[in-house]
Amino acid sequence: MSEEKGRHRGTSSHDSIEGAGWDCRQTGSFVKLIPSDGRRRHFSWLDPRLLWQARRNDLIARFLSDPTNDERRRWVAAQLESAEVPDDLIIDRTDLNSARFLVLGDTGEGDASQFALVPPLLESGKDTHFM
Secondary structure, eight states: OOHHHHHTTTSSTTTOTTTTTTTOSSOOGGGGGSOTTSOOOOOOTTOHHHHHHHHHHHHHHHHTTOOHHHHHHHHHHHHHHOSOOOGGGOOOOTTSSSOOBOOOOOOOOOSHHHHHTHHHHHHHTTTOSBO
């Protein structure tokens, strides 16, 4: 077992109940990140108001010539044409011997579990070159 892997032994949900967070005796520091107005923000993509706002924003963006869809189509077409990526889509970090990065995905629910991810992600990503 590598030193890197051994160093984290017991802190993963794959290794132990404690690693999964089921043995906690107190709430973590993430509670400070939750909005303090006392209201829990409910989020659902099934909410017609949210769907209307998303559609409205999409139409406004298209009307204002948002290039996102065109760029996405161009990138996908380039991927299909060859295994190479156009130069303007490459982040050049040849100045580094290695690169460390963290990929984040936002589920958007806004509940406590989403806020609970912030401190460990910041800790995990503190030595990364970009997030």
